[in-house]
Amino acid sequence: MAFDVNKIREDFPILKRKVNGYPLVYFDNAATSQKPSKVIDSIVDYYSNYNSNIHRGVHSISQEATDAYEDARKKIQEHFNVKDSNEIILTSGTTHSINLVANGFTNLLSKDDEILISELEHHSNIVPWQMMCEKNGAKIKVIPLTSKGELNYDSFLNLLSKKTKLVFVNHVSNALGTINPIKSIISKAHEFGAAVLIDGAQASSHIKADLQELNVDFYTTSAHKLCGPTGIGMLFGKKEWLNKMPPYQGGGEMISEVTFEKTTYAGLPHKFEAGTPNIVGAIGFGMALDYLNNLGFDSIEFYETELLNYATNKLKEIPGFKMYGEAKHKTSVISFNIGELHSYDIGTILDKFGIAVRTGQHCAQPVMDYFGISGTVRASFSFYNTKEEIDYFCKSLERAVAMLS
Amino acid sequence: MNIIEVQNEIVEEFSLFEDWMQRYEYMIELGKSIELIDPSNKVDSNLIKGCQSKLWLHAELNDDKLIFKADSEAIITKGIAAVLLRVFSNQTPKNIIEANLEFIDKIGLKEHLSPTRANGLLSMIKQIKYYALAFNKN
Numbered sequence A: 001m002a003f004d005v006n007k008i009r010e011d012f013p014i015l016k017r018k019v020n021g022y023p024l025v026y027f028d029n030a031a032t033s034q035k036p037s038k039v040i041d042s043i044v045d046y047y048s049n050y051n052s053n054i055h056r057g058v059h060s061i062s063q064e065a066t067d068a069y070e071d072a073r074k075k076i077q078e079h080f081n082v083k084d085s086n087e088i089i090l091t092s093g094t095t096h097s098i099n100l101v102a103n104g105f106t107n108l109l110s111k112d113d114e115i116l117i118s119e120l121e122h123h124s125n126i127v128p129w130q131m132m133c134e135k136n137g138a139k140i141k142v143i144p145l146t147s148k149g150e151l152n153y154d155s156f157l158n159l160l161s162k163k164t165k166l167v168f169v170n171h172v173s174n175a176l177g178t179i180n181p182i183k184s185i186i187s188k189a190h191e192f193g194a195a196v197l198i199d200g201a202q203a204s205s206h207i208k209a210d211l212q213e214l215n216v217d218f219y220t221t222s223a224h225k226l227c228g229p230t231g232i233g234m235l236f237g238k239k240e241w242l243n244k245m246p247p248y249q250g251g252g253e254m255i256s257e258v259t260f261e262k263t264t265y266a267g268l269p270h271k272f273e274a275g276t277p278n279i280v281g282a283i284g285f286g287m288a289l290d291y292l293n294n295l296g297f298d299s300i301e302f303y304e305t306e307l308l309n310y311a312t313n314k315l316k317e318i319p320g321f322k323m324y325g326e327a328k329h330k331t332s333v334i335s336f337n338i339g340e341l342h343s344y345d346i347g348t349i350l351d352k353f354g355i356a357v358r359t360g361q362h363c364a365q366p367v368m369d370y371f372g373i374s375g376t377v378r379a380s381f382s383f384y385n386t387k388e389e390i391d392y393f394c395k396s397l398e399r400a401v402a403m404l405s
Numbered sequence B: 001m002n003i004i005e006v007q008n009e010i011v012e013e014f015s016l017f018e019d020w021m022q023r024y025e026y027m028i029e030l031g032k033s034i035e036l037i038d039p040s041n042k043v044d045s046n047l048i049k050g051c052q053s054k055l056w057l058h059a060e061l062n063d064d065k066l067i068f069k070a071d072s073e074a075i076i077t078k079g080i081a082a083v084l085l086r087v088f089s090n091q092t093p094k095n096i097i098e099a100n101l102e103f104i105d106k107i108g109l110k111e112h113l114s115p116t117r118a119n120g121l122l123s124m125i126k127q128i129k130y131y132a133l134a135f136n137k138n
């Protein structure tokens, strides 16, 4: 099936808008993706037709809402090939998911234990562990980068030991687009008895991860990165682990019996879903997965790789262009600087041309420190972007450089 | 020139421009010609927060007038700083405190005033006014 990008663009209402008098060129997809009408409509439909609280009403629309919410969980289960839908916790997103695991491990680790975190991590993947280590005394060890922006695999092997209890790596780096070799990281870590958490936030819009095949212990994602709504995401956790971890928040939905003397907790997944959840978010999340699966991840990957190569080759012709992150396997992200120009200046002028890119540190200060830079311009492409947009982007970039030099 | 006169002069200069590109080109020029802060004053305590690029602002009293100097890693931020320094540097603290800021709107920089914009224009103005308040007491 041919990939008809112009037809696909029709699905995204926002792509019709203008910014500063120019048609919007949205190249900030790594920060968040745009939403197709199908997802937007599912949100409107929920609030217009069956808005109701779930798991607690005997009335019809509560049942409809409960079914839709649990349907979404099943879609997520199928998409990520998870064995048991109880292993899918609906959270507010990756940050929430990681904090939930960090909290769960607080009492499982002690001062002789070590956790390995890659230097490529997003701040949301670093800070919760630092907070946990302050409580239980466990030590953080950092898996370093190579100059290509890949993880130094040999160092990873050297750092692994019997003391290693947890390994945290993102599937794809948000700052550089590097796709990490998570399959071998997981199996190596398992040889030492360590659990592995993979942050899939940046991967999920490009790669369909098969969690049983990966044999990963925890995997997280945020729906907003994959054409779904904000404020919803998931934590996959193997049942053995989730059962060992205490609840993260107390409240309604997560209990089975409450007296003032003692409360017994509900089973999975409800133990970790306290309070009224983001019902409409879950529905939108499910719809977004339907939308992407309907396009097909193979087609998406093929087309995005084409965009990446096209843009990389064009950008390399601009004098002073320097790209950060040249991993052999990467998603459609280009992090770069031009000469001595500051990323903020370039981003400001591009915005004036209607082009949205990210500038600065991308919540990954350690990566910037590694390269000794204060930030980069990051252009990240999605399957609804076009080569014409890349042409316009390169032309505008050259004008920005001329203005700023 | 007093603050109002400088502001009027800047508004007039900017009124000659037909589009954003000319406005920005001019600001970039101003940024390049800004009187730079002494390197010894480029210290963390002179950093302005809320800015994606580093931005330093230094103030000292010369007779009864406040002299501001600034620098930034980003040229557009430097240009914005240059415009502000032209208005506020070499004025008395009292006049700085009393100055209104309508000219920013008139020269098309209002979009930069939003507190969610990461360019520090708003923080820079706040800091300038703080300095004026502090030196006014002495």
Ligand SMILES: Cc1ncc(COP(=O)(O)O)c(C=O)c1O
Pocket: A030, A031, A092, A093, A094, A095, A096, A122, A124, A125, A170, A172, A173, A174, A199, A201, A202, A222, A363
């Ligand atoms: C790799 C990575 N991890 C974690 C996050 C945080 O995701 P969220 O803000 O949706 O919780 C992001 C999003 O920027 C990311 O790119």
